[in-house]
Amino acid sequence: MTNDPIISLQDVTFTYEGDVVALHNLNLTARKGEFVVVLGANGAGKSTLCYLISGIVPHIYGGRRRGRVSVAGLDPWDEPLYATAQRCGVLMQDPEVQLFMPTLKAELAFGPANLGVPRDEISKRSREALALVRLEGLEEHNPRDLSGGQKQRAALAAVLTMNPQVLVLDEPTSQLDPLGRWEVVEAIERLKQKGDLTIIMTTHETEEILRLADQVLVLERGEAVLQGTPSQVFTQAERLEEAGVKTPALIQVQSRLSGHEGDYPEEKQVNLTISAVAQRARQAIQAGRLVVRPAALPSLRPVALDRPVILEARDLTVEYPGPPPVVALRGVNVQIRQGEFVGIVGQNGSGKSTLVKCFVGLLKPRQGEVLFKGESIRKLSIGEIARRVGLVLQNPDYQLFTASCRDEIRFGLRNVGVPAEEIEQRVEETLRMVGLSEEADLFPFRLSFGDRRKLAVAATMALGPEVLIMDEPTTAQDHRGRYQLAELARRFHEEKQGTVLMITHDVDLIARYAHRLIVLYQGQVLLDGPTPEVFGQVEELKKSFVVPPVAAQLAAELAPLGVPPHVMTLEELWQVLVPQRDRGGE
């Protein structure tokens, strides 16, 4: 790292057309080789910062700027976009919109060819970029045929062939599964190790950037509320929580342990491992500063087997025609009992979405059938299924089309023939339930992404289904938004005695809510059982790249000391590991 600032923002305020202030008095300096992580809730200004540095504002999105910006010696405001692009590359969230050429080779050549870079140089840069993202041998493949992680790495390689000095990564892993995220983060780590790029990355996944970050900037409503080294920022858990940023679980545990060890200075190291934190907890237990109280944790009560089966997949096989044909489900048998809260996890392509689409009749299996309360859904119309089983898809924007949130909910109710007076009652009730009563008359596209998702949930719940299925409600969602959606599912489960199925990659979230977990792998059920039992089968889980929650991993490490293996969340861990002084007061 040298001392020359490559990125310099001084007192920068940016206002979009329509007088929306997106960034306010922001200061940031990054030097060559430095890795800056920008955190914040959705709408905090992270993407605007990326746009400002890469010249996308004002050249694509207009607005007004105050303050000074310098990126690799240029002010992106004054330079045409192609000039900034030669110094600053940008990788966005969605790989689909960044790949437009028919082969990976052509994709990598696209940028430098636009700039007139000689053909030999383009070949050399392409080879280097492919090696760096580990996609050698796929040059002639259509980028659209690659997996999610491969697509994003292909998009990254296409940015790298522009030979930038600055790389802006705007939530590059938010739409990927755990394997895809790991692949992309590994590629970014290699870039950092090379040391010649200055990298700015926005993310919600605080755990994955800990070992990379040199500097962390936390934004809240466009303002920097925390800024410094990872240890300076991540030890301020309360402020992070206020800003809607998740403090990595291991840091939370360490901080808690430090709090109980009055004689020890608070640990400032943030790049932690499970075994190191477990070792520290073990020492605290052995020294008597912490007491293990296994009885404090109620034993799990999974749904009784005598509850009736509400939804059943019987010997389901689904094949997509292709080319090439892909078998998405292979003889899957699953029974969902009334009142269960079931999590479904697995890699993209493992068959999760295919399974739930079969449950609502969107896909017809090649073999086998789906039963609702013992009756085949083949006999039911789409409307009849919708009144029984509701599926909320990942992207709410595929369904919203009316002029107001109220109309959006009315639409489905009219389709299923609910009487007019009941429609109004249900509309108000569901809007209240999802907390959108005040936005009832707003145009849905004016809502934030999180609120649009809530509206989609409301539109589904209004139909009065007995089963609610949420397909990856956590994707592209900030920490707070994820839990708001999960809470809606919990309320449906508890207040309406509904049955919930939730597909997600967020193991911490699913461990908190789901009683039962199904792991799909290559179109088959790999594991199925009570959540703690499934998370306990670490070796089997590795096949599907599912890693148990941090609390469960710590509990497993501390099991010889009496910590029960069904600890799944940090709150449960605190119930079991009690400081000696608290226990004295019992």
Next chain:
Amino acid sequence: MQPVFRYTHVDTPIHRLHPLVKVTYVLLTLVLVMYPIKASDMPVLLIWLGFSAVLWTVARIELRRFTTLLKILTGTFIFLILIQGFTYRGGHTPLIVLGHLKLWEADLGVITKEGVWFGLVLCVRILVATSSLPLFVMTTPASAIMTAMGKLRVPQTVTFMFVSALSFTTLLFEMWGSIVEAQKLRAFDIDSMNFVKRAVKAYVPIITPLILLLFRKANDFQIAMETKGFGAPIEPTEIETLTARPTDYLWLAFIVSVFVLCTVLKFS
């Protein structure tokens, strides 16, 4: 589902063919369908359609790639056959008589055999017109299309608009499918509606989110392209070098010969 217009990487004689030969095929097809149309043109159109079918077969492109396109065209075909059936001026052999409503030379209450035939000719003409461009774009990589269009002195912006529009069709098909699914979840099943109901009310819940999403995606596309230097006032590097082989000349001669045959038949 593989959308129409998506390049498929297969090694066939048509894929290996020089892009300019395929451009010639597309242009000659357009010329053929632009000729003034007559009811007696069916054999000529069928010859060219048959010729296109041969090219499709050699290129190993499955007909099911066109399911969606054919579904959309089916509505147009029915409309054309009916409208010509009722209004064709040269129609004099009644097929179905619903009543009599004279308007100039046509009787709008009668579907005529000649009218239906002319409607069929128009349908085949549309099929001919829509069969050539997909063959070109599905067998030619975008980079080769860009180089070929460069050789034809087509401005780079126009070329790229064309190529990126092709990329966009893939997204369009995916989005269409996702929106239809999302609305089915709210008991709105466009697939189970009849043609009239679809035309009257069904498309609003599908088209509105599609347009809104397209605007958003178009922005993302623009960002992705412009941050990769697209539109820079710099002479771009030619990535693909195109060289014509003897087989390209043979194919060219073959295509031109079929075109000349069709033209002679049409005007003889």
